[in-house]
Amino acid sequence: MDVVRKVRKNLEKSRQEATKYHEQGNVVMARTEYANCARQLRYLAGLSKPSLREGLINESRKYDELVVSLGGQPVAPPHGPGLSAPTVESPGVTGQQSKLQHAVLAEKPKVNFAGVAGLDEVKEHIREAIIDPFVYPDEYAHFGVQPGGGILLYGPPGCGKTMIAAAAASEADAVFISLKSSDIKNMYVGESEKNVKTVFTMAEQYPRAIIFFDEIDALASERSSRMEVHERSLVSELLAQMDGLEVKGEPRNVLVLAATNRPWGIDIALRRSGRFDTTIFVPHPDRPARQRLLEINLQDKPVSASVSLDRLTDLTEGYASSEIAGICQKAARIPLRERISDNLPRRELVMADFEQVLEHTKTVLDSWYRKALKELAHSEESETFAELVLMAQGYRFRKER
Ligand SMILES: Nc1ncnc2c1ncn2[C@@H]1O[C@H](COP(=O)(O)OP(=O)(O)OP(=O)(O)O)[C@@H](O)[C@H]1O
Numbered sequence: 001m002d003v004v005r006k007v008r009k010n011l012e013k014s015r016q017e018a019t020k021y022h023e024q025g026n027v028v029m030a031r032t033e034y035a036n037c038a039r040q041l042r043y044l045a046g047l048s049k050p051s052l053r054e055g056l057i058n059e060s061r062k063y064d065e066l067v068v069s070l071g072g073q074p075v076a077p078p079h080g081p082g083l084s085a086p087t088v089e090s091p092g093v094t095g096q097q098s099k100l101q102h103a104v105l106a107e108k109p110k111v112n113f114a115g116v117a118g119l120d121e122v123k124e125h126i127r128e129a130i131i132d133p134f135v136y137p138d139e140y141a142h143f144g145v146q147p148g149g150g151i152l153l154y155g156p157p158g159c160g161k162t163m164i165a166a167a168a169a170s171e172a173d174a175v176f177i178s179l180k181s182s183d184i185k186n187m188y189v190g191e192s193e194k195n196v197k198t199v200f201t202m203a204e205q206y207p208r209a210i211i212f213f214d215e216i217d218a219l220a221s222e223r224s225s226r227m228e229v230h231e232r233s234l235v236s237e238l239l240a241q242m243d244g245l246e247v248k249g250e251p252r253n254v255l256v257l258a259a260t261n262r263p264w265g266i267d268i269a270l271r272r273s274g275r276f277d278t279t280i281f282v283p284h285p286d287r288p289a290r291q292r293l294l295e296i297n298l299q300d301k302p303v304s305a306s307v308s309l310d311r312l313t314d315l316t317e318g319y320a321s322s323e324i325a326g327i328c329q330k331a332a333r334i335p336l337r338e339r340i341s342d343n344l345p346r347r348e349l350v351m352a353d354f355e356q357v358l359e360h361t362k363t364v365l366d367s368w369y370r371k372a373l374k375e376l377a378h379s380e381e382s383e384t385f386a387e388l389v390l391m392a393q394g395y396r397f398r399k400e401r
């Protein structure tokens, strides 16, 4: 189904729901559905020919008025073609449901690929698997290529997995539904599965959505496969929902991404199911990436011309991206502290500031790569995560330097 037809279908559904709720006197739900109508009309306007646009916008304003007449806020004009999430403010939602809704309501991420340093191969992979199917659905259909399947990002902590997932959604102009296991897991039997279902149902309502399971090892851990029966059924539900996305002949509007820094700890059913058929290694930053990270993190700081970016790039070898960001912050704190606590004149950051910070900054990658090698040697998954094994073997452990 093309995007316009899908939006029209959703619009019709929201219209019917709104009328039903209005007639029942359920003001809150009626307001929510009227707001959905307004949003979908604006979205349609964004997709339509200029001659039709004004009519659709006017119609959406009428729904805005209805929302206001029922005590709500008018729908803010969406950015771009308007992929903002419909308001969900159903009465009597549980804390967990509202967490889920919050995940959906999150604004479109601001970060894009340009803001992610390095990781060119990862970006290329993601572009092919996630962005192109959204942007060129006709081409995929023409060549009979089924897009998607799940993508599992794995790699050391602090090197951009979460960031690149958000950037992918932003590049694809998709609603980004980012979930942690605490958003999904519920102690009551059957509730976690229901949450998974709800997430997929919510996502289906958008022309484009990316569901992102962050730290998926916590959701589907090996431990759970042996010990917790109802956590197993959570994984089954997730797999079933992912299967449900495989509607033949229709371009997908929902793609699934997941991330972990404990790939060896993920439930084998998930890894072997083929649903996460693409695994992408997100490595720690190489030289060009570190240089870019330094540029990004120093651009708003007064850095002396005497600071050699080249040398800093060398000195930060082996650190995670988040650690390099932290090093820049800490270095800037030195002259800041001098200025405030010691009332010294303002000065620029110099090399000595960075050297002082670096001397006291350890990297987590050391122990992380060691552990990865150990864990993967025990598992039967070394081949699946071959790139990680290679990178870990090539990582010069800092103590050995
Ligand atoms: N490639 C990158 N480019 C620019 N900044 C980065 C990059 N990677 C990490 N950062 C910085 O580090 C922070 C943490 O990165 P992120 O949360 O994406 O790491 P992660 O790989 O998901 O780690 P974890 O495994 O601990 O969840 C980001 O918010 C960003 O400030």
Ligand SMILES: [Mg+2]
Binding pocket: 161, 162, 163, 214, 215, 259
């Ligand atoms: Mg993360």
